[in-house]
Amino acid sequence: MNLIETQAVSIGYADKTIIDNLSINIPQGQITTLIGPSGSGKSTLIRALAHLLKPTTGVILLDQENIQAIKTKTLAKKMAVLPQTNQTANDLSVEELVSFGRLPYRRPLAGLTTTDHEKIEWALTQASLQALRHRTLSTLSGGQRQRAWIAMAIAQDTETIILDEPTTYLDLTHQLDVMLLVKRLNEQSHRTIIMALHDLNHAARFSDHLIAIKKGQVKAQGSVKDVMTAENLKAIFNINATLVDYQGTPLILTYDHYQEDQQS
Amino acid sequence: MKNTTKFTSALLCCSILLIFVMLLSLRFGADHIATATVWSALTNPHASGLDQQIIRSIRLPRVLGAALIGAALAGSGALMQGVTRNPLADSGLLGINAGAGLMLTLCLAFFPKLTTVQTTWWAVVGAAISACLIFCISTARNVQLNPSTLVLAGIAISTLFTALSEGLALVLQLKQDLAFWCFGGLGAVSWSQLKYLGPALIIGLVLTLLLSSQLNLAYLTDDNAKSLGKSLPLLRGLALGCVIILSGISVALVGTITFVGLMIPHMSRWIVGSDYRRSLPVTLLLGATLTVSADLIARLVNPPHETPFGIIISLIGVPCFIYLARKESTHA
Secondary structure, three states: OOEEEEEEEEEEEEEEEEEEEEOOEEEEOOOEEEOOOOOOOHHHHHHHOOOOOOOOEEEEOOOOOOOOHHOOHHHHOEEEEEOOOOOOOOOOOOHHHHHOOOOOHHOOOOOOHHHHHHHHHHHHHHHOOOEEEEOOOHHHHHHHHHHHHHHHHHHHOOOOOOOOOOOOOOOOHHHHHHHHHHHHHHHHOOOOOEEOOHHHHHHHHOOOEEEEOOEEOOOOEEEEHHHOOOOHHHHHHOOEEEEEEEEEEEEEEEEEEHHHHHHH | HHHHHHHHHHHHHHHHHHHHHHHHHHHHHOOOHHHHHHHHHHHOOOOOOOOHHHHHHHHHHHHHHHHHHHHHHHHHHHHHHHHEEEEOOOHHHHHHHHHHHHHHHHHHHHHOOHHHHHHHHHHHHHHHHHHHHHHHHHHOOOOOOOOOHHHHHHHHHHHHHHHHHHHHHHHOOOHHHHHHHHOOOOOOOOOHHHHHHHHHHHHHHHHHHHHHHHHHHOOOHHHHHHHOOOOOHHHHHHHHHHHHHHHHHHHHOOOOOHHHHHHHHHHHHHHHHHHHHHHHHHHHHHHHHHHHHHHHHHHHOOOOOOOHHHHHHHHHHHHHHHHHHHHHHHHH
C-alpha cells in the first residue's frame, strides 16, 4: 500500500522549475531512498513531501489526503522531518533537543507529561544516547550530533520519518551507526522511512525501494534490484559501474566515467 | 536535576541581590538621610518631612524605574539575540535608539515647549516607528522574516535616522540639550513618567516571560520548527513586538545604554545554561540589579553631580563579563 503519492507534481523556487511533472509512490512500512546526482532535485522533493515547500502544480497525497489540507500541527504528529543542515542549536543539551520532538503534543505553557518523558527516554535509548544526554551538542562528534537530531525525530513518534542526507560529512563508522539506527526503526518500530542518500551502496543495502531522479524527473523507481542496474546508473550518473551480487543485493564494486566512444 | 537546583539558587541569589541594592539605593544619595527616616517614608504615609519627600518623590521612582528599565533592556537584548540567532544582537538593531533619538531631536528643535513627559512619549513613538519601518522593509520581499535582512535594514535605517538627528542638532545647536540623553541617565525619571510607562514596562516583561518557553525554538531552523508544527515567523513577530515595548520605553526614558542588552543575556546563559525558560528570568533580574547598582554609584561618586551612568555600567559590567567568560572557557 502506498503511504505517499505525488500526482504530476511540479516544484520550483521563484521562476525556476526544479521538479517537473513528477509522479512517485512511496510504500508504507518500507525504507524508500531517493538517489540522483547533486542538483537533481532530491532535497527539493523531500522538502515538498515534508510540506516545507508548496508544489506549484499537482498534489501530494498522504494516506489519500491532500497534504496541503492537513494542519501543520496535525502533520507534525504523522511525519517527522530532518532537513539537511542542522548546524544550529549547538548550545542545547542532547536531552533538550530531543524533548523538542514532543512539541506537537504539548499544550501552550504546559510541562512535559509522563508520556512525553517515556517517549524521550525511548528515543534516547534507540539512538544509544543515554550516556550523553546532558552534554551540549557543540561538545559531540558529528556522528553523535546527527544521532541526537534523529532522536528528536524519533521522539516525535510519527509513522513516517523523512531524512535528507543523514550521513553527509560523517566518517564510515558513524555513517554505519546512522544507517543501522534507521534500519532498526523500520524493522522493529515499523516506521516508514524516506531519505535521500549519496552513497549508492548504502542505498542498495539498507533500502526496500529506490527512486532515481535526474534533472527533476524520475528515471527509475522500484525494488533495489530493478533500479540498481548498470543501465540505469549509466543513464542517471553517467558512469560505467561494475556491479556485484552480495547476498542478493547489487553493490557497486568500482566505476568509471562513461564515455560515448567506449562503445565503438 | 542538578540544573534545577542551580536555577533555583541563581534565581534566589539574584532576587536577594536586587532587593539589597534597591534598599541601598533608597538609603544613600546626594543628601544624607538616616535609615529610620527612609523606613518611615516607606511605611508611614503621614510622615511628610523634607527627607521623606525626597525618598518618596525622588529616590523611590528613580530606583523602581532603574529596576524596570534594567530588566526591560536585558530582556529585549535576550529576545533580539534569540530571534535573530545573532549573539551580538541588541535592540539597537531594530533602530530603537536611532528612532527615539531622532524624535527627541525633532521635539527639542520644533516643540521646545513640550514637557519632559510629553517628549518621552514622542520618543517612544519614534522608536516604534523606526522599528516598524525596519520590520516592514525586511519582510517586504518575502513573507518570512529573514534575520540577516533584518540586521541590514536595521543598520541602514539607524544610520539614516542618526545622521538626520545629528544634522539637525548641529544646525540648530542642540548638542548641549541632547548630551544628557546620549550618555544615558536616570536623573529625570519621575512618578509622572512612571505612572503610565511603568505598567507598560511590566506588561512587556510579563509577555517576555510567557514567550520564554517558545523562544527555545529559535535555536532551530524555520524548517525544523515547521516540521514540529510550530511557526518561527510568528514567534519572531511576537518577540519583536515585546522588544519595541520594552526597549522603546527604556531608551526614551534614559537614553542609549547598550551594555545591558548585549551582555546580561550572555552572562545569565553562562550561569544557568542556554534554556530560555531558565536564562530569561535570571536575565531580567541581573539586568535590574546591574542598572540599579550603576545608578547608585553614579550618584555617589561625586555628589551632588551625577557621573554618566553608561560609563558606570561598563565599569561594573566589563569585569563581571571577563570573569564569567574566563570561567566558561575553563569549563569547556
